[in-house]
Amino acid sequence: MEQENGLQADPGALTVLVVEDDPGLAGSLVRGLDRAGYQATSVGTGRGALTQAPAPDVVLLDLGLPDMDGIEVCRTLRRQSDVAIIVVTARGEEGDRVAALDEGADDYLVKPFGLAELLARMRAVLRRIRPSGTELLTHGPLVVDPRTRKVSVSGAEIALTPKEFDILQCLAADPGRVVTRQEILERAWDAHWYGPTKVLDVHMAALRRKLGVPGLVETVYGRGFRLGEVG
Template sequence: MRVLVVEDDPGIADLLVRGLERAGYEAAAVPSGQAALAASPEPDVVLLDLGLPDMDGVEVCRQLRGRSELAIIVVTARGEEGDRVAALDEGADDYLVKPFGLAELLARIRAVLRRVRPADRELLRHADLTVDLRTRTVTVGEREVALTPKEFDILEALAVDPGRVVSRQEILERVWDAHWYGPTKVLDVHVAGLRRKLDRPGLVETVYGRGFRLGTPDAQPTPPEVP
C-alpha cells in the first residue's frame, strides 16, 4: 500500500514517512504540488498539505481527483470551515488539522481505504484464511471465526503482507497507540487468543527476537468423531 506525503516542511514529511513505514506502508514524500501530480507510480493514498510553495493544495486535490479515484486526506494547519469545504468539494476524502497524533492519522487512512478500495482489495487471503476488511469478518476454511477488535487488528497487520515479519513494536503502535511504551505482555495475551480461535497451528508464527508473521499452517485439525 503506497502513501505519498505532499509536504514542504522536511521535518514533518520525514516524521510522517517514518511513522507510515513503521505501520507497514510504503511511503515517500514530495515537497510541491507539481511533484505530487507527476508522482509515479500512482500512490494508493495521498496525504496533502494545502500550503504548498508552488500551488494551492486545493488545486492539487482537484487535479488528482479529476484523473483518479485514489484516497486523498488533507493534512494541514488551515482549519477554517471555508478551507475544509473547498477541499472536500474538490474531492478530498478526509480533512485533518495539524497538530494531530499518528494513531489518529493511521485510523483515518484505514477508514478511508475501507470506503474507496475496490472490493477485491478488501479481502486478504492466505492458505485457507480469509480476512474481510470491509465487514471485519474472518473465516478459516468454511468456518467463521469471532475475534475481538484487537485480535482482528493484529491479524490484519499480519495478513496485509503474509510472510513478512511484523515487529512487536509495530503491532503495538498500529493496534494500540503510535507511542506505546507500556508492557508488551498485552500483545502476547491477544496473540494467544487469536491462535486459539483460528485453530491453525503454525499459521501465526513467532519469529523470536523479531516479531510475528503468517506462516504455513500445519495440517488442519481432525474433526471430532460422530458418536
C-alpha cells in the same frame, strides 16, 4: 525536494505519498508510515505530487505548498485518478474544509494530529473507497459496481464524482431502506464530520440530475433518503 524514500517496505504494501514542504514533518510522517507497514515517500511541491507515476494508493496533502495551492492540487489529483486523498493542514477554517472536500478530498485532518489518528482515518477512507464486496448493486435500471466504481442507468454509463458515487453506493447497498443524512455524511465523508449538512444537498441534487430518473432517489422528509421504486 524531491523524493524521500522510507525504510525498506514490503513490495506488496500500500503506497502513500506525503505532500508536505516541511522536511522535518515530512520525514517524521514517512518514518511513522513505514513502521505501520506502508510504503511511504514524500515530495515538497504540488507539481511533484502531480507527476508521480505510478499513482500512490493514498495521498496525504498539505494545503500550504510553495508552488501552488493545495486545493488546486487536490482538484487535479481527483481528475487524474480515484486515489485516496486526505488533507493534512494547519488550515482549519470551515471554508477550507468544504472547498477541499468538494474538490475530491476523502478526509480532512487539522494539524497538530497524532499518528494513531492519522492511521485510523487512512484505514477508514480505504474501507470506503475499496469495499470488500465486489457484487453488483442493482435496483431497477440502476447498476452500481463497487469494484470499478462505475454506474449505469438502462445500460448507459453515468459519470459521477467520487462523492456522488459514495452517496449512491450508500443508498444502493440496501434499496428501499431510508438512509439518514448523518449516516450518509459519516460514510461518504467522515465519521467525525461536523461541517454544514447543506453540502450533502448540493451533491444529492447533482446526483439526481445526472441519473436522470425521476423518483429514483427519494427524500423522506425528516428522516433521510432512499432509492424509490421506478418502472
